[in-house]
Amino acid sequence: MADIDPRFEAELKRGVVQMVALCLLATPRYGYDLVRLLAQAGLSVEEGTLYPILRRFEEQGLLRARWDTAGSRPRKYYELSARGRAARDAMREAWDRTRRATEAAIAAAAPPAPDEESP
Amino acid sequence: MNRPEDLREAWLARLLDLLPLRETRRVRAEVEALIADRVEATLAEEPGLGEAQAVARALAALGDPEGLAERLVDRPLHVPLATRRRFRRSLAVLYSCHLLLAVVLTAAGARESALPALLGPLPTESPLATLLAVIALFFLDAGAVLTFLWLTRRGAPAQASATPAPGPAGPPERRQAAQGLLLVALLAVILNFFVETIFSIRWRDARVCFLSEGVREVLPWGNLLLGLLAVRAGLVLLGARALAGEVLDALVSLLGAGLLVALALSPPLVSLPKGSLGGQAEATLGQLLDRVLLFVCLAAALYLVGRGVRRSARALRLLHA
Numbered sequence: 395m396a397d398i399d400p401r402f403e404a405e406l407k408r409g410v411v412q413m414v415a416l417c418l419l420a421t422p423r424y425g426y427d428l429v430r431l432l433a434q435a436g437l438s439v440e441e442g443t444l445y446p447i448l449r450r451f452e453e454q455g456l457l458r459a460r461w462d463t464a465g466s467r468p469r470k471y472y473e474l475s476a477r478g479r480a481a482r483d484a485m486r487e488a489w490d491r492t493r494r495a496t497e498a499a500i501a502a503a504a505p506p507a508p509d510e511e512s513p
Numbered sequence: 514m515n516r517p518e519d520l521r522e523a524w525l526a527r528l529l530d531l532l533p534l535r536e537t538r539r540v541r542a543e544v545e546a547l548i549a550d551r552v553e554a555t556l557a558e559e560p561g562l563g564e565a566q567a568v569a570r571a572l573a574a575l576g577d578p579e580g581l582a583e584r585l586v587d588r589p590l591h592v593p594l595a596t597r598r599r600f601r602r603s604l605a606v607l608y609s610c611h612l613l614l615a616v617v618l619t620a621a622g623a624r625e626s627a628l629p630a631l632l633g634p635l636p637t638e639s640p641l642a643t644l645l646a647v648i649a650l651f652f653l654d655a656g657a658v659l660t661f662l663w664l665t666r667r668g669a670p671a672q673a674s675a676t677p678a679p680g681p682a683g684p685p686e687r688r689q690a691a692q693g694l695l696l697v698a699l700l701a702v703i704l705n706f707f708v709e710t711i712f713s714i715r716w717r718d719a720r721v722c723f724l725s726e727g728v729r730e731v732l733p734w735g736n737l738l739l740g741l742l743a744v745r746a747g748l749v750l751l752g753a754r755a756l757a758g759e760v761l762d763a764l765v766s767l768l769g770a771g772l773l774v775a776l777a778l779s780p781p782l783v784s785l786p787k788g789s790l791g792g793q794a795e796a797t798l799g800q801l802l803d804r805v806l807l808f809v810c811l812a813a814a815l816y817l818v819g820r821g822v823r824r825s826a827r828a829l830r831l832l833h834a
Contacts, residue, residue, distance in 0.1 A: 425543075426550030429574075441547045442576030446584035449543075461542075469546055 411439050412447055413489055416482040419457060422473040448472055456481050517568040521548060524572045531582035540585065544575065600658055608654045610805050615650060617801055621794030625715045627723075664696060690749035697742045704735050716786045723786070723802070727779035734772055741765045759828035766821030773814035782806040 411432065418431055425445060432439050451457045456478035462469050474482065525544065529537045551571035556562060575581055611632065618627060619634040626633030631653070636642040703711070709722040709729075722729070745761040776782065783802040785795050 424550065425547050426554065429551075430554070440574040440576065441551065441571075442574060442581050442584075445543070445547060445575070446581065449585060467546070467549055468542070469550070470543055 407437060407439070410489070411437055411444070412451075413482070413485040415444065415447060416451070416456065416474065416478060416485060419472055419474050419478070420482075422460075422471040424462075424469040424471050428472075451478065517552075517564045520565060520568050520572065521545075524575075524578060528578035528582055531579065532586065536585070547575070548572070596662065600662060603658045603661070604655055607658060608651055611650055611654055612647065614798075614801060614805070615646075617794075617798055621798060623794075627714050627798075628711065687750055687752075690746040694743060694746040694750070697739050697746065701736065701739045704732065704739070708732060714785070721786045723783050725779075725781050725784040728776060728782050731772065731776050731779065738765050738769050738772065741768070756828060756831045759824050759831060763821050763824035763828055766817045766824060770814040770817035770821060773810045773817065777807055777810040777814070780807070782810075 414432065414435065414437060415428060418428060423431070425441065425448060428448075429439065429441055429444055432444070448457065452459050452472065454477075455475060457472045458475045458478075459470055459472050462471055525541060528544065529541060532540055548568065548571040551574055552564065552567040555567040555570055556564070614627070614632055615635050618632070619637065621634075623634045635646045709724070710720065712724045713720040713722045715721075724732075741761055742765055745758050745765065748757050748761070781799070781803050783799050783806060785799045785802075787795075
Protein backbone atom coordinates (compact mmCIF):
# COMPACT_ATOMS: atom_id res chain seq x y z
CA MET A 395 0.00 0.00 0.00
CA ALA A 396 1.30 3.45 -0.87
CA ASP A 397 2.44 5.67 1.99
CA ILE A 398 -0.01 8.35 3.03
CA ASP A 399 0.60 11.55 4.92
CA PRO A 400 0.00 10.65 8.61
CA ARG A 401 -1.83 13.98 9.01
CA PHE A 402 -4.51 12.71 6.61
CA GLU A 403 -5.41 9.82 8.86
CA ALA A 404 -5.19 11.97 11.98
CA GLU A 405 -7.57 14.55 10.49
CA LEU A 406 -9.91 11.85 9.28
CA LYS A 407 -10.01 10.35 12.74
CA ARG A 408 -10.41 13.58 14.71
CA GLY A 409 -14.15 14.01 14.22
CA VAL A 410 -14.92 10.30 14.21
CA VAL A 411 -13.28 9.77 17.60
CA GLN A 412 -15.50 12.44 19.13
CA MET A 413 -18.62 10.74 17.81
CA VAL A 414 -17.53 7.25 18.83
CA ALA A 415 -16.51 8.48 22.29
CA LEU A 416 -19.99 9.92 22.79
CA CYS A 417 -21.52 6.64 21.62
CA LEU A 418 -19.37 4.65 24.07
CA LEU A 419 -20.30 6.95 26.93
CA ALA A 420 -23.93 5.82 26.90
CA THR A 421 -22.72 3.87 29.95
CA PRO A 422 -20.42 5.47 32.56
CA ARG A 423 -16.71 5.01 31.79
CA TYR A 424 -13.44 6.51 32.98
CA GLY A 425 -10.83 8.01 30.68
CA TYR A 426 -8.40 5.12 30.29
CA ASP A 427 -11.29 2.66 29.88
CA LEU A 428 -12.42 4.73 26.92
CA VAL A 429 -8.89 4.80 25.46
CA ARG A 430 -8.78 1.01 25.70
CA LEU A 431 -12.20 0.53 24.09
CA LEU A 432 -11.34 2.88 21.24
CA ALA A 433 -8.08 1.00 20.66
CA GLN A 434 -9.98 -2.31 20.58
CA ALA A 435 -12.29 -0.80 17.97
CA GLY A 436 -9.24 0.09 15.85
CA LEU A 437 -9.42 3.80 16.64
CA SER A 438 -6.23 4.16 18.67
CA VAL A 439 -6.18 7.49 20.40
CA GLU A 440 -3.94 8.59 23.21
CA GLU A 441 -4.91 10.26 26.45
CA GLY A 442 -3.39 13.55 25.31
CA THR A 443 -5.97 13.70 22.53
CA LEU A 444 -8.95 12.20 24.32
CA TYR A 445 -8.71 14.07 27.61
CA PRO A 446 -9.21 17.58 26.13
CA ILE A 447 -12.18 16.24 24.14
CA LEU A 448 -13.80 14.82 27.29
CA ARG A 449 -13.17 18.06 29.11
CA ARG A 450 -14.67 20.15 26.33
CA PHE A 451 -17.73 17.91 26.17
CA GLU A 452 -18.12 18.20 29.93
CA GLU A 453 -17.89 22.01 29.77
CA GLN A 454 -20.44 22.04 26.96
CA GLY A 455 -22.80 20.02 29.12
CA LEU A 456 -22.72 16.99 26.81
CA LEU A 457 -21.25 14.79 29.57
CA ARG A 458 -21.94 14.43 33.26
CA ALA A 459 -18.94 13.50 35.36
CA ARG A 460 -18.48 12.17 38.87
CA TRP A 461 -15.53 11.03 40.93
CA ASP A 462 -15.68 7.47 42.21
CA THR A 463 -13.62 7.25 45.38
CA ALA A 464 -14.71 3.78 46.39
CA GLY A 465 -11.85 1.97 44.64
CA SER A 466 -8.14 1.85 45.44
CA ARG A 467 -7.75 5.33 43.98
CA PRO A 468 -10.16 8.01 42.69
CA ARG A 469 -11.43 7.69 39.14
CA LYS A 470 -13.47 10.15 37.16
CA TYR A 471 -16.42 8.61 35.36
CA TYR A 472 -18.09 10.29 32.41
CA GLU A 473 -21.61 9.65 31.13
CA LEU A 474 -23.82 11.18 28.44
CA SER A 475 -26.27 13.86 29.54
CA ALA A 476 -29.61 14.43 27.78
CA ARG A 477 -27.92 17.15 25.75
CA GLY A 478 -25.07 14.77 24.98
CA ARG A 479 -27.52 12.17 23.64
CA ALA A 480 -28.98 14.78 21.30
CA ALA A 481 -25.49 15.78 20.17
CA ARG A 482 -24.53 12.13 19.64
CA ASP A 483 -27.61 11.55 17.48
CA ALA A 484 -26.90 14.71 15.48
CA MET A 485 -23.28 13.58 14.97
CA ARG A 486 -24.39 10.14 13.80
CA GLU A 487 -26.76 11.70 11.28
CA ALA A 488 -23.95 13.95 10.05
CA TRP A 489 -21.67 10.91 9.84
CA ASP A 490 -24.25 8.96 7.80
CA ARG A 491 -24.71 11.88 5.41
CA THR A 492 -20.94 12.28 4.97
CA ARG A 493 -20.41 8.55 4.48
CA ARG A 494 -23.16 8.29 1.85
CA ALA A 495 -21.90 11.38 0.03
CA THR A 496 -18.31 10.08 0.11
CA GLU A 497 -19.28 6.65 -1.23
CA ALA A 498 -21.43 8.21 -3.95
CA ALA A 499 -18.58 10.51 -5.00
CA ILE A 500 -16.07 7.64 -5.06
CA ALA A 501 -18.49 5.44 -7.02
CA ALA A 502 -19.04 8.23 -9.54
CA ALA A 503 -15.29 8.64 -9.96
CA ALA A 504 -14.65 4.92 -10.45
CA PRO A 505 -13.69 3.83 -14.00
CA PRO A 506 -16.63 2.26 -15.93
CA ALA A 507 -16.86 -1.53 -16.05
CA PRO A 508 -15.32 -3.11 -19.24
CA ASP A 509 -18.72 -4.09 -20.77
CA GLU A 510 -19.88 -0.43 -20.40
CA GLU A 511 -16.78 0.78 -22.27
CA SER A 512 -17.44 -1.13 -25.49
CA PRO A 513 -20.15 0.35 -27.78
CA MET B 514 15.18 12.48 38.34
CA ASN B 515 14.47 8.88 37.36
CA ARG B 516 12.10 8.33 40.23
CA PRO B 517 8.57 7.89 38.86
CA GLU B 518 7.10 10.58 41.11
CA ASP B 519 9.80 13.06 40.03
CA LEU B 520 9.08 12.39 36.37
CA ARG B 521 5.36 12.84 36.93
CA GLU B 522 5.73 15.95 39.07
CA ALA B 523 8.12 17.63 36.62
CA TRP B 524 5.72 16.95 33.75
CA LEU B 525 2.69 18.15 35.75
CA ALA B 526 4.53 21.29 36.85
CA ARG B 527 5.21 22.20 33.20
CA LEU B 528 1.55 21.60 32.34
CA LEU B 529 0.02 23.43 35.31
CA ASP B 530 2.33 26.42 34.80
CA LEU B 531 0.61 27.05 31.49
CA LEU B 532 -2.97 26.83 32.74
CA PRO B 533 -5.14 29.44 34.46
CA LEU B 534 -4.81 29.11 38.23
CA ARG B 535 -8.48 28.19 38.71
CA GLU B 536 -8.03 25.16 36.44
CA THR B 537 -4.93 23.68 38.01
CA ARG B 538 -6.45 21.73 40.88
CA ARG B 539 -9.00 19.99 38.70
CA VAL B 540 -6.59 19.25 35.86
CA ARG B 541 -4.01 17.85 38.29
CA ALA B 542 -6.54 15.40 39.75
CA GLU B 543 -7.81 14.33 36.33
CA VAL B 544 -4.37 13.93 34.75
CA GLU B 545 -3.00 12.08 37.78
CA ALA B 546 -5.90 9.63 37.50
CA LEU B 547 -5.18 9.10 33.79
CA ILE B 548 -1.48 8.52 34.45
CA ALA B 549 -2.21 6.08 37.29
CA ASP B 550 -4.61 4.04 35.11
CA ARG B 551 -2.13 3.88 32.21
CA VAL B 552 0.74 2.91 34.56
CA GLU B 553 -1.33 0.16 36.17
CA ALA B 554 -2.34 -1.25 32.76
CA THR B 555 1.22 -1.09 31.42
CA LEU B 556 2.65 -2.88 34.47
CA ALA B 557 -0.06 -5.54 34.23
CA GLU B 558 0.81 -6.18 30.56
CA GLU B 559 4.58 -6.06 31.05
CA PRO B 560 5.37 -7.03 34.65
CA GLY B 561 9.15 -6.79 34.07
CA LEU B 562 8.94 -3.11 33.28
CA GLY B 563 10.06 -0.64 35.94
CA GLU B 564 7.56 1.89 37.32
CA ALA B 565 9.62 4.79 35.99
CA GLN B 566 9.39 3.38 32.47
CA ALA B 567 5.66 2.87 32.84
CA VAL B 568 5.25 6.47 34.00
CA ALA B 569 7.38 7.64 31.07
CA ARG B 570 5.05 5.78 28.70
CA ALA B 571 1.98 7.27 30.38
CA LEU B 572 3.45 10.75 29.98
CA ALA B 573 4.30 10.02 26.35
CA ALA B 574 0.65 9.07 25.78
CA LEU B 575 -0.36 12.49 27.13
CA GLY B 576 2.04 14.22 24.73
CA ASP B 577 4.08 17.29 25.56
CA PRO B 578 2.65 19.54 28.32
CA GLU B 579 2.59 22.60 26.05
CA GLY B 580 0.48 20.84 23.42
CA LEU B 581 -1.93 19.46 26.02
CA ALA B 582 -2.24 22.87 27.69
CA GLU B 583 -3.12 24.46 24.34
CA ARG B 584 -5.80 21.89 23.73
CA LEU B 585 -7.17 22.25 27.27
CA VAL B 586 -7.52 26.01 27.26
CA ASP B 587 -8.88 25.67 23.71
CA ARG B 588 -6.78 28.47 22.34
CA PRO B 589 -3.16 28.85 21.28
CA LEU B 590 -0.81 29.73 24.13
CA HIS B 591 1.44 31.52 21.68
CA VAL B 592 0.15 34.60 19.92
CA PRO B 593 -0.86 33.42 16.42
CA LEU B 594 0.89 34.90 13.42
CA ALA B 595 -2.35 36.48 12.17
CA THR B 596 -2.87 38.32 15.48
CA ARG B 597 0.74 39.54 15.49
CA ARG B 598 0.34 40.82 11.95
CA ARG B 599 -2.95 42.51 12.85
CA PHE B 600 -1.29 44.13 15.87
CA ARG B 601 1.65 45.43 13.82
CA ARG B 602 -0.58 46.86 11.10
CA SER B 603 -3.05 48.49 13.50
CA LEU B 604 -0.23 49.96 15.55
CA ALA B 605 1.54 51.32 12.45
CA VAL B 606 -1.64 53.09 11.28
CA LEU B 607 -2.67 54.39 14.70
CA TYR B 608 0.81 55.51 15.74
CA SER B 609 1.60 57.30 12.48
CA CYS B 610 -1.77 59.15 12.55
CA HIS B 611 -1.33 59.97 16.21
CA LEU B 612 2.22 61.23 15.77
CA LEU B 613 1.28 63.24 12.69
CA LEU B 614 -1.56 64.96 14.51
CA ALA B 615 0.70 65.67 17.50
CA VAL B 616 3.32 67.21 15.17
CA VAL B 617 0.66 69.33 13.44
CA LEU B 618 -0.65 70.54 16.80
CA THR B 619 2.90 71.36 17.89
CA ALA B 620 3.66 73.21 14.64
CA ALA B 621 0.37 75.09 14.89
CA GLY B 622 1.44 76.32 18.32
CA ALA B 623 -1.45 74.69 20.20
CA ARG B 624 -1.08 74.99 23.95
CA GLU B 625 -3.78 72.62 25.11
CA SER B 626 -4.52 69.01 24.30
CA ALA B 627 -7.14 68.33 21.62
CA LEU B 628 -8.27 65.13 23.35
CA PRO B 629 -7.42 65.13 27.05
CA ALA B 630 -4.62 62.67 27.82
CA LEU B 631 -4.76 61.28 24.28
CA LEU B 632 -3.85 63.93 21.74
CA GLY B 633 -1.95 67.15 22.27
CA PRO B 634 1.13 69.11 21.21
CA LEU B 635 4.56 67.57 21.88
CA PRO B 636 6.70 69.23 24.55
CA THR B 637 9.44 71.38 23.00
CA GLU B 638 11.45 72.42 26.09
CA SER B 639 14.27 70.05 25.12
CA PRO B 640 14.97 67.32 22.54
CA LEU B 641 14.88 64.74 25.36
CA ALA B 642 11.37 65.83 26.41
CA THR B 643 10.20 65.58 22.79
CA LEU B 644 11.79 62.14 22.38
CA LEU B 645 10.22 60.86 25.61
CA ALA B 646 6.80 62.14 24.50
CA VAL B 647 7.17 60.38 21.14
CA ILE B 648 8.05 57.13 22.94
CA ALA B 649 5.16 57.63 25.36
CA LEU B 650 2.77 57.99 22.40
CA PHE B 651 4.04 54.67 21.07
CA PHE B 652 3.30 52.86 24.32
CA LEU B 653 -0.09 54.55 24.63
CA ASP B 654 -1.06 53.39 21.13
CA ALA B 655 0.36 49.90 21.71
CA GLY B 656 -1.81 49.65 24.83
CA ALA B 657 -4.86 50.89 22.93
CA VAL B 658 -4.34 48.36 20.12
CA LEU B 659 -3.80 45.51 22.61
CA THR B 660 -6.98 46.48 24.47
CA PHE B 661 -8.90 46.65 21.19
CA LEU B 662 -7.62 43.21 20.10
CA TRP B 663 -8.50 41.76 23.50
CA LEU B 664 -12.02 43.22 23.43
CA THR B 665 -12.68 42.02 19.89
CA ARG B 666 -11.13 38.57 20.24
CA ARG B 667 -13.54 35.83 19.30
CA GLY B 668 -12.77 33.11 21.80
CA ALA B 669 -9.83 32.26 19.69
CA PRO B 670 -11.06 29.83 17.67
CA ALA B 671 -11.00 26.38 18.66
CA GLN B 672 -10.64 24.54 15.41
CA ALA B 673 -13.42 22.20 16.37
CA SER B 674 -15.84 25.04 16.97
CA ALA B 675 -15.23 26.93 13.73
CA THR B 676 -18.86 26.23 12.94
CA PRO B 677 -21.05 26.49 16.01
CA ALA B 678 -23.10 23.50 17.01
CA PRO B 679 -26.69 23.77 15.84
CA GLY B 680 -28.05 23.30 19.36
CA PRO B 681 -28.40 25.80 22.18
CA ALA B 682 -25.32 27.75 23.28
CA GLY B 683 -22.98 26.11 25.81
CA PRO B 684 -21.25 27.70 28.83
CA PRO B 685 -18.26 29.20 26.87
CA GLU B 686 -20.65 30.95 24.48
CA ARG B 687 -22.66 32.22 27.44
CA ARG B 688 -19.54 33.60 29.09
CA GLN B 689 -18.68 35.42 25.88
CA ALA B 690 -22.25 36.72 25.63
CA ALA B 691 -22.05 38.07 29.20
CA GLN B 692 -18.77 39.84 28.33
CA GLY B 693 -20.41 41.16 25.15
CA LEU B 694 -23.35 42.51 27.14
CA LEU B 695 -21.00 44.41 29.45
CA LEU B 696 -19.15 45.83 26.45
CA VAL B 697 -22.44 46.93 24.86
CA ALA B 698 -23.46 48.65 28.11
CA LEU B 699 -20.10 50.45 28.25
CA LEU B 700 -20.38 51.55 24.62
CA ALA B 701 -23.96 52.76 25.21
CA VAL B 702 -22.80 54.90 28.14
CA ILE B 703 -19.96 56.36 26.04
CA LEU B 704 -22.23 56.96 23.03
CA ASN B 705 -24.98 58.69 24.99
CA PHE B 706 -23.04 60.58 27.64
CA PHE B 707 -19.39 61.00 26.72
CA VAL B 708 -18.99 61.23 22.94
CA GLU B 709 -19.16 65.01 22.92
CA THR B 710 -16.69 65.23 25.82
CA ILE B 711 -14.22 62.84 24.23
CA PHE B 712 -14.33 64.56 20.85
CA SER B 713 -13.94 68.09 22.19
CA ILE B 714 -11.32 70.78 22.58
CA ARG B 715 -11.03 73.55 25.11
CA TRP B 716 -12.15 76.86 23.64
CA ARG B 717 -12.78 80.09 25.57
CA ASP B 718 -12.95 78.39 29.01
CA ALA B 719 -15.32 75.67 27.82
CA ARG B 720 -15.03 72.36 26.04
CA VAL B 721 -16.48 72.46 22.53
CA CYS B 722 -17.30 69.29 20.56
CA PHE B 723 -15.56 69.32 17.20
CA LEU B 724 -17.77 66.68 15.52
CA SER B 725 -19.97 68.23 12.84
CA GLU B 726 -23.76 68.53 13.18
CA GLY B 727 -24.20 65.81 10.53
CA VAL B 728 -22.17 63.33 12.54
CA ARG B 729 -23.96 64.18 15.78
CA GLU B 730 -27.31 63.57 14.08
CA VAL B 731 -26.25 60.11 12.88
CA LEU B 732 -24.66 58.96 16.18
CA PRO B 733 -27.91 58.20 18.11
CA TRP B 734 -28.67 55.51 15.50
CA GLY B 735 -25.78 53.63 17.10
CA ASN B 736 -28.22 52.89 19.96
CA LEU B 737 -30.27 50.75 17.58
CA LEU B 738 -27.21 48.63 16.80
CA LEU B 739 -26.24 48.38 20.45
CA GLY B 740 -29.82 47.36 21.27
CA LEU B 741 -29.68 44.58 18.67
CA LEU B 742 -26.30 43.42 20.03
CA ALA B 743 -27.79 43.35 23.53
CA VAL B 744 -30.72 41.26 22.25
CA ARG B 745 -28.25 38.87 20.60
CA ALA B 746 -26.25 38.50 23.83
CA GLY B 747 -29.49 38.07 25.78
CA LEU B 748 -30.65 35.31 23.44
CA VAL B 749 -27.37 33.45 23.88
CA LEU B 750 -27.57 33.86 27.65
CA LEU B 751 -31.11 32.46 27.62
CA GLY B 752 -29.84 29.42 25.70
CA ALA B 753 -31.38 30.28 22.33
CA ARG B 754 -30.21 28.39 19.26
CA ALA B 755 -27.00 29.54 17.60
CA LEU B 756 -28.90 30.38 14.39
CA ALA B 757 -30.73 33.33 15.99
CA GLY B 758 -27.42 34.75 17.24
CA GLU B 759 -25.76 34.42 13.84
CA VAL B 760 -28.69 36.10 12.05
CA LEU B 761 -28.71 39.01 14.50
CA ASP B 762 -24.93 39.30 14.28
CA ALA B 763 -25.09 39.50 10.48
CA LEU B 764 -27.88 42.09 10.67
CA VAL B 765 -25.98 44.27 13.15
CA SER B 766 -22.77 44.07 11.10
CA LEU B 767 -24.49 45.09 7.87
CA LEU B 768 -26.53 47.85 9.56
CA GLY B 769 -23.35 49.10 11.25
CA ALA B 770 -21.56 49.19 7.90
CA GLY B 771 -24.49 51.17 6.44
CA LEU B 772 -24.36 53.63 9.33
CA LEU B 773 -20.62 54.18 8.91
CA VAL B 774 -20.99 54.73 5.17
CA ALA B 775 -23.77 57.24 5.90
CA LEU B 776 -21.36 58.99 8.28
CA ALA B 777 -18.57 59.00 5.72
CA LEU B 778 -20.91 60.48 3.10
CA SER B 779 -21.85 63.45 5.25
CA PRO B 780 -18.69 65.60 5.24
CA PRO B 781 -17.34 67.55 6.89
CA LEU B 782 -17.05 65.17 9.83
CA VAL B 783 -15.14 67.71 11.87
CA SER B 784 -15.96 71.32 12.54
CA LEU B 785 -13.48 73.19 14.74
CA PRO B 786 -14.72 76.33 16.50
CA LYS B 787 -13.99 79.42 14.39
CA GLY B 788 -10.77 81.10 15.46
CA SER B 789 -9.76 78.28 17.84
CA LEU B 790 -6.31 77.81 16.33
CA GLY B 791 -6.22 80.62 13.84
CA GLY B 792 -6.26 80.63 10.06
CA GLN B 793 -4.16 78.06 8.27
CA ALA B 794 -3.49 75.84 11.30
CA GLU B 795 -7.20 75.51 11.99
CA ALA B 796 -7.97 74.56 8.39
CA THR B 797 -5.08 72.04 8.28
CA LEU B 798 -6.02 70.38 11.56
CA GLY B 799 -9.69 70.30 10.56
CA GLN B 800 -8.86 68.61 7.25
CA LEU B 801 -6.49 66.13 8.92
CA LEU B 802 -9.03 65.12 11.55
CA ASP B 803 -11.65 64.86 8.81
CA ARG B 804 -9.45 62.50 6.77
CA VAL B 805 -8.57 60.37 9.78
CA LEU B 806 -12.24 59.96 10.75
CA LEU B 807 -13.20 59.26 7.14
CA PHE B 808 -10.50 56.58 6.92
CA VAL B 809 -11.60 55.02 10.21
CA CYS B 810 -15.27 55.01 9.10
CA LEU B 811 -14.54 53.38 5.74
CA ALA B 812 -12.09 50.81 7.17
CA ALA B 813 -14.59 49.87 9.89
CA ALA B 814 -17.42 49.68 7.31
CA LEU B 815 -15.34 47.32 5.15
CA TYR B 816 -14.58 45.13 8.16
CA LEU B 817 -18.27 45.03 9.12
CA VAL B 818 -19.37 44.14 5.58
CA GLY B 819 -16.91 41.21 5.63
CA ARG B 820 -18.14 40.17 9.05
CA GLY B 821 -21.77 40.46 7.98
CA VAL B 822 -21.14 38.27 4.94
CA ARG B 823 -19.29 35.66 7.02
CA ARG B 824 -22.05 35.58 9.64
CA SER B 825 -24.74 35.30 6.95
CA ALA B 826 -22.88 32.36 5.42
CA ARG B 827 -22.64 30.66 8.83
CA ALA B 828 -26.34 31.29 9.45
CA LEU B 829 -27.16 29.67 6.10
CA ARG B 830 -24.94 26.67 6.94
CA LEU B 831 -26.72 26.30 10.29
CA LEU B 832 -30.08 26.58 8.59
CA HIS B 833 -29.18 23.73 6.27
CA ALA B 834 -27.55 21.61 9.01
